[in-house]
Structures are given as C-alpha cells and as structure tokens.
Amino acid sequence: MRKSISVKGLSHRHPVPNACRIGNMVFSGAVHGVSPITHELPSGMADQSANVFANMLAIIEAAGGSVEDIIKVEIYLRDSSDRNAVNEEWLRMFPDPQSRPARHVRPLPPDSPSLVQSEFIAVVEDVA
Structure with missing residues (x-):
C-alpha cells in the first residue's frame, strides 16, 4: 500500500507529498532549500x-528511515560548478566514504529561484 509522506513546514504549494513510501521503498519529490521555520x-x-x-533528513525520518537508508541522491544545481557548499553538506550527512549513496548532478533552469534542490531514493527496513 502506498503512503504519502508530508513534513510540517515543507509542504508544497500543490497537492503533492514530500515523498511516497510503498513497501520498503521511499521516493522523494523535489527537496528544496527553504527553511521549514520561516518558509523562505x-x-x-x-x-x-x-x-x-x-x-532531506526530516523527510526520510518521517518515512520511518534514516540517512543510512538513502541509496541514491539527485542534486540539481543552477550553476553546476558551484558544488562546494553541497559537498560540505554531503560529507556532513554521509561522512563514511565506504557507506555513501550514489549521486548524480543535474542542471536547474537558469531562471530557477533555487540554487540547489535534491531528490532521493531510500530502502527502509520494515519494522514489524
């Protein structure tokens, strides 16, 4: 059964959840750089x-998982050469080089208000 995952403060303007879980699979929608407190x-x-x-952490935890369950991350950048801040956060969230998810970087449109966004896929252990 499919379950929508919505995190307070991170809701979309459209009727779309932050992520969806079916079985032990979790797929996020776009994860934006907005503050969950100020919404800016x-x-x-x-x-x-x-x-x-x-x-991303708030969403995977709301889905019943942890960062250890994330297996693939898509990073979207307005300027693909501007990866330093992303890499710093990446290393903070995934410090073990032997246990990092796969990652791919894609472009955002040049007129996007966001400088960076992400999406992820996770496999979460079922807790019975």
Whole structure:
C-alpha cells in the first residue's frame, strides 16, 4: 500500500507529498532549500544547501528511515560548478566514504529561484 509522506513546514504549494513510501521503498519529490521555520528560501548557496540536507533528513525520518537508508541522491544545481557548499553538506550527512549513496548532478533552469534542490531514493527496513 502506498503512503504519502508530508513534513510540517515543507509542504508544497500543490497537492503533492514530500515523498511516497510503498513497501520498503521511499521516493522523494523535489527537496528544496527553504527553511521549514520561516518558509523562505535563503539567498546564498551555503544556506540553501544546509536546508536541502536538513529537509532531506526530516523527510526520510518521517518515512520511518534514516540517512543510512538513502541509496541514491539527485542534486540539481543552477550553476553546476558551484558544488562546494553541497559537498560540505554531503560529507556532513554521509561522512563514511565506504557507506555513501550514489549521486548524480543535474542542471536547474537558469531562471530557477533555487540554487540547489535534491531528490532521493531510500530502502527502509520494515519494522514489524
């Protein structure tokens, strides 16, 4: 059975959940760099990156998992050469080089208000 995952403060403007879980699989929608407290998008890459990873953590935990369950992350960047802040957050969230998810970087449209976004896939242990 499919279950929608919505995190308070991270809801979309549209009737779309933050993620969806079916069985032990979790698929996120777009994870934005907005603050879950102020609901605003900071102007800088470092702040947006920090929020993206914090929001990713909040979503996977709401789905019943942890960062250890994330197996693939898509990073979307407005400027593909601007990866330093993303890499800092990546290393903070996934410090063990022997246990990191796969990652791919894709472009955001040049007129996007976001500098960075992500999506992820996770396999969560079923707790019976």
